[in-house]
Amino acid sequence: MSMAVNTIPGFYFTPTDEDLITFYLKPKAMRQPLPWDGILEKNLYGDNATPWVILTENDWEISRQTARAYEDSVSKDEMYVFTKLKKIGTVRFGRVAGSGKWNDNQPFKYIKNRQGEIIGIKKIFTFKVKGEKGHEKMDHMEKGHWIMHQYTLAGVSLVQEVKDSDYAICRIIRDLSKCRTNVAESSEGQSRLDIDLNN
């Protein structure tokens, strides 16, 4: 299915926040069929869920077939993943993911539909490696910078027959430009070529 889409140049999977909730997360939580089968399902949390272990190069390769390239960096990639949140007690969620933790460091945002009703919540996380400061930084630099935009259901999305409300859909962004072993950053030089052209 993803192949058929990708045959038209310039078309990419660039869903809006509302698309992710309405067309993907909600049917997933309601155990209904999805309009496209290109979103992977992965356990992003737990003792073995270090992101660069569970998301393989093959996963990135598949995702690249429908994802729009980041124009500011050739070393940046994004991938969409369904995951189940791990509840700790009744209100908190476990954020441990293998060798580190997904830290939320920004305020969340309500996602609304066109009628202005709240349909979901978007939160942004950054992956931090466990351990002492020096080690943490080194490990980080080797695997790049990892960011996650997490979408969960809220508001009117929850009044219907939602069977798995702990599902989240995540946009995972891997930035290898902040990785010591990667030296490719060819697009960065481009903007420096900008000079004035008198028509």
Place this chain on the structure above:
Amino acid sequence: MSMAVNTIPGFYFTPTDEDLITFYLKPKAMRQPLPWDGILEKNLYGDNATPWVILTENDWEISRQTARAYEDSVSKDEMYVFTKLKKIGTVRFGRVAGSGKWNDNQPFKYIKNRQGEIIGIKKIFTFKVKGEKGHEKMDHMEKGHWIMHQYTLAGVSLVQEVKDSDYAICRIIRDLSKCRTNVAESSEGQSRLDIDLNN
């Protein structure tokens, strides 16, 4: 063809600069078939080419079927258009468009392919209505703010059999939020709802 694409939610025509040059502008200039027929052809320049006259509400409606909505404003739309540049002499182009003029007010940018070769040039224009200052501003406010990203062939794109090198492909952005008659800006309030959520 555009209809078939639009049946998969989350997929939009969000071409990169390179896509526009390689898959659309270059074949157009070489009189080769295009991979998708959804890009309109319009005369954006000349005495009758006021943008809100030549781009009809029906054109915007068609374009909305494949365009990704701007998440920062419900009053903003974009459309892709092929046009022919009007040469004045050998180096300059005419920028008059009906009741006004497309003004370029920013430095241009070279577009490169993955091999680092220059394949095109991107320039940004703003539409300015002719006439005295006060009138200009008023007219502007009534029709919204119009921006154009213009892509033309350059560098290695011109070494092949280009028959119509005066073709440009343009992304036209119409922002009606700066229009007095339009009061809908519902998405603007959304970001103010952001508050901290302790997981």
